[in-house]
Amino acid sequence: MIVVEQVGPLATIQDLGRPGWFDSGVGPSGAADRSSLRLANRLVGNPEGHAAIEVLLGGLALRAEEHATFAVTGAPAPATVDGTPVGHASVLELEAGQVLRLGYASVGLRSYVAVRGGVDVPPVLGSRSRDTMSGLGPEPLAKRDRLPIGPSPRTLPTVEFAPVAEPPADLVAVHAMLGPRDDWFTDAAALFDGVWEISTDTDRIGARLDRRTGPPLTRKDKAELPTEGVTLGSIQVPPSGQPVVFLADHPITGGYPVVAVIIDADVDAVAQARPGQPVRFVRAVSGQDPAGHA
Structure with missing residues (x-):
């Protein structure tokens, strides 16, 4: 389990969405920045479409209740584990009781936090994404929420970090x-x-x-x-x-x-x-x- 200890402006659970429901009036939703979600999942050894956390600007803090492997991508919010700075777009190993904390990104708008095994909340219409317009999917994260972690995939992370460019700060x-x-x-x-x-x-x-x-x-x-x-x-x-x-x-x-x-x-x-x-x-x-x- 992961325990949410702090939430900034907004944090939602997102995967690659729920395509195929247009005839029922439901859009696909999913991660706003799909490439960053995919990268976070690849870093921890997940399939690209596993559910992760989309964080608006930053301000999120998560406590691991068991050993867990994380990665943070997208907007480069400064990250720490128990107060020690850690790398962006890198593989982070947390032991039980340790806290991953995101500051506020200076460029970009949305960061993505993936955990090995994925955030294993119940899917709605085949997706764990929160659709903020229709209200489908899990509620936005709140302090003291407990998030289950899915079973670890057989594949192992193959790199320690990804040398990705920051989102542009200008035009x-x-x-x-x-x-x-x-x-x-x-x-x-x-x-x-x-x-x-x-x-x-x-x-x-x-x-x-x-x-x-x-x-x-x-x-x-x-x-x-x-x-x-x-x-x-x-x-x-x-x-x-x-x-x-x-x-x-x-x-x-x-x-x-x-x-x-x-x-x-x-x-x-x-x-x-x-x-x-x-x-x-x-x-x-x-x-x-x-x-x-x-």
């Missing part, structure tokens, strides 16, 4: 393809002009963007768009003209036009971008898949 370049509703705008290509920035109105559902420099995105008219399906990475534009990039807990349908879709490889970068951080959209080249179609 994030995001590749996108126009459509399917770019014809609803007087100049959809304005998306690629100038610089946007991440709004304070951002969460696991989506990252809203404010215009920092460049022309606005202007609708041709005020016609209503029938509700239609939207995918991970869709850039939806409400009447305010502030685009919203849909992230892990996005709705599966929407009534505002989607001007473009970012490529799957760049979704994780948007999920790690902080409020106030600049974003520039770049036209995707042939062969780069939109999110949701990789």
Whole structure:
């Protein structure tokens, strides 16, 4: 068992989501930064889709009740074990009673804590992920929660640490393809002009963007768009003209036009971008898949 001794702004259990339920109105959810979740699981010898803890900014403290193997990836929150600093994206061995504590990351938005065997809470519709929009899955972590650890896989960790780059602290370049509703705008290509920035109105559902420099995105008219399906990475534009990039807990349908879709490889970068951080959209080249179609 793992005992939660402290929680920062938000900590949820996440795996790679619950695909296959769109016809029931349920989105896939899952880790906002999938590559960081996969890396954390690989470091401790888990299958990539095992459930781990997604930590917003930091502030989490976990006490091991038995020997356990951990790894922390994603936003580089400074980590200690019983007060001794330990490496980011490295294999951490905790004995019974020891405490893993995360400070607050200076760059990036979300850290991931994996434990060998995975966080073994009951799955809902085949996934242990918390969907913050629908309320499906385990509740966000709270102090004194006790989290069961699943059985250790047969594979053993093969490296002690992974030399990964930190999330960028400045401008994030995001590749996108126009459509399917770019014809609803007087100049959809304005998306690629100038610089946007991440709004304070951002969460696991989506990252809203404010215009920092460049022309606005202007609708041709005020016609209503029938509700239609939207995918991970869709850039939806409400009447305010502030685009919203849909992230892990996005709705599966929407009534505002989607001007473009970012490529799957760049979704994780948007999920790690902080409020106030600049974003520039770049036209995707042939062969780069939109999110949701990789």
